[in-house]
Amino acid sequence: MVDLGPEAVPVHNGYRQEPSHVEGRRLLDRAARSSMTLSDPADGAYSETDPMLGERRLSADETDGREEDDEDEGPGSGVHNMPKESPLAMALQILVPFLLAGFGTVSAGMVLDVVQHWGAFQYITEIFILVPALLGLKGNLEMTLASRLSTAVNVGKMDSPIEKWNLIIGNLALKQVQATVVGFLAAVAAVVLGWIPEGKFQMSHAVLLCSSSVATAFIASLLQGIIMVGVIVGSKKTGINPDNVATPIAASFGDLITLAILAWISQGLYKYTYPYVSSLVCAFFMLLTPLWMVISSKHPASRTLLYSGWEPVITAMVISSIGGLILDKTVSDPNLAGIVVYTPVINGIGGNLVAIQSSRISTHLHFHCAPGEVPDETKGCYYPCRTFCGTGANHRSAQVLILLVVPGHVIFLYTIHLMKSGHTTLTPIFMSVYLATALLQVLLLLCIADWMVHSMWRSGKDPDSFSIPYLTALGDLLGTALLALSFHFLCVCWSTCSTGLCCGPAAGVSRGAVVVGHQESVTFLSIFVAARQVVLRVFSTSADRDTCLPTSAPTRC
Template sequence: MKKIKLLLKMIRQIFSIIISFIVNSFIFIYRKINYIFSIPYLIGHRFKYFFKETNNVLREAFIALLICAIGDLFAGIILGNMTSFLAAFPGLLVIIPGAIGMRGNIFGALGSRLATNLHIGLLSPEFKRSKILSENILSSLILTMILSIFLAFLAKGICIIFGFESISLVDFTLISLFAGVISSVIMLPLTMLISLKSFENGWDPDNISTPVIAAFGDLFTLPAIILAIILVSFLSSVILKYIVFVFIILIAILSFIYGIKAGGEMKKILKQSTPVLLVCSFLGVTAGGFLNNSINTLLKNPSLLTLVPLFSGESGNLVSILGARLSSALHAGLISPVLKPEKTTIRNFSIIIFLAILIYPIIGFLAEISSKLLNIPGLGFIPIIGISTIAGILLISVMLLIVFLISSLSYKNGLDPDNIVIPISTSVTDSLSSLTLISISIMILSLLNL
């Protein structure tokens, strides 16, 4: 009898275990199915929260990027039609990315400083003559002269090292400096106007001013280079060229010495900006070297030449928005200068990735449609949009971490982000953008046998 009771007890326990297992299994399956079905809701909720939280930022930044894309498109169209200049002046392509980047770096930083001074009351919205305004204007002009000459020497050096056919050092220097001065005459008042308007309308300069200033820099640099080439061609005498060459170098050196000895804001700007901009110039010329190394591919596919300023400009704008926002967050204490991304940093990463997914297909489309309208040989919408999107997402994925590291390390070491983060970040972007765009272009063109 005891054995039967024990047996029945065992059977009940076994059934209890089996029933418990079945019930728990169904509960587990139910929860998993419920979770799977809730994923769209969770994603939708996250996106809804993300868009609600960042709506103003996305709207301002996307509008700025579209405005910049129009400016970069004109620059691309000019470059796409400069094939005769590039053939007649070998090595000229080496200096173009550096010259474009230099304009954005110098005047983007100027716009950032002017906006800051307007907000804290050191400058009046009327931009009346004052010491701080004069120092900012003179600093920008001195930096333009010094960097233009440095770009020319770097470009000639790159051509010699890699065996590129090129124009003389004197021609490089005269074209670079004349183009710098011509574009500065336009960029200075424009930068002041953009800074003032962003201040008056309550726009966030992190999202508006820097990208728009950079776009105008892209737009006016190439026409300035063409005009500089025409001016240099008027100097038919070799002796006259050498006299002008020596004279402008002396003027640039004396101006720089004057700025350093003047002290105050001018000394601070020149001391902090010059080393950074020299590094940026090197990176810009390196980008030009990448492009010049693929000059035959670019000349055979002018729509790719049209895409180069668009791709480089919009990539630099995305990076400058991120750099400016991270710098502002560091100053405001919203994030700490640590090497591990925090919640605010990750949200800013998400903003840039979302904008990148929107803007890269658009600029590929713009490059191709402009080529068709101007009867320039194109690649077709699908190939060029694919090139732009794939290269863009790859580039931005790398640049998110680079900008984050530059922002955190510069702030941690007591450097002014207005003079450090955006110039270095955008210059690294210029260099990597050329390498990424050319590599992806060659890969896709070879796959499509174009």
């Protein structure tokens, strides 16, 4: 019997569901059950969310009976509830994958620091434009897959073996289609962005870029997808919330695997004397695309995304390519060669943290809100305090994630220093500027994630498939741009190498090498002048940037 009178609705994770919302969801679900099926998701109003949740979204009967079931049935009843965690448990679950992901990005930075001197990277500099776009595949594809499957685990869609394997096979096939297409488009973007400033085009370079990008995207995506499925299935069996561990582990070795494959393939094709080999490699992987499309279209879980999931993936690739252009132009300045080893670290850590938050918010919305409706607390104009100030589950996770930034980056900086990689030394000034840059990047990303995920849910799009590509791409762009600005600032701010950077040949070693200088007092006037020089320096030509004072003068750019 249903009580039509008003009743108190419990608060879930800081959000209160109003009776009118429950009633509205009851009507939506009854209409959905009578007019929509998994095999024909396009007939509904919110098709992007249907492939993941299908008929498992809280229906009217489930909504009315859920509270009674929670009281009558024990923990082993099989009813799926939103995972509840204390901040300490959440931090402990996030910490280990976060550190693994961080060390993976550190390894990727060290690899990039070495391979930047290889022949392929020296003579085909557009490969640097490919790096953020291909490393961003973990956000476009791997983290999106992890978020979708994590949500499926939490709402009970992977309890049945048949449902589980349908989800896994369909999503893996979809991911291979997207990886191949995005790899090809990333190469085209690299060719165009490399051609615009210089006005030079070489067909042999373009073919090598396409074959390297497509082969790298395909192989890396397949390997990481298999690892990701194993992690999520293992998390389910061990009782760990996959939202906390899946997305960081997706990126733990993703950067390293992708960068190593890219360097190996591009260098191999560069050394190979027969030019048609590059064309054959590209054609082989492109011809496999129809096969993956057929497999993906046979599974309802991926059929809709096969047609509607391209917008965020391609847009994210373009955004990451712009970050790659910034990296390419920064690396071309020998004075700033040290930026290479830190770029994968700051981009990877920012993307990992914001992907965790996005996945958690998405899971919360799948549990407590119908598509198109958001909690009352998130309605109206966005303000940053909404993300961090509060006691709800999403507020606590944002607070935990922002607290991990500084200690995490300190560990990774000292790891790079102990491995004697890069062209910088860890002076207090350098560490302060670097940590401030990393903290600003993550603050911006968490605020953007809070606004973006709720906005997408309000418009009927599934945040698991649409938000993470945008967020990780913005992380790449913000990280590369802010890091380049901080290196420019350090290089022009102080006249000696006390910043940890040596920005000229006057130090008696090669430009970009490590020397330890004495600390100088810095006045507010010198900082103001340095800020002005940063603006001029960013828009100057590479020839102007290489001009320094004579070697008899103190080192200054």
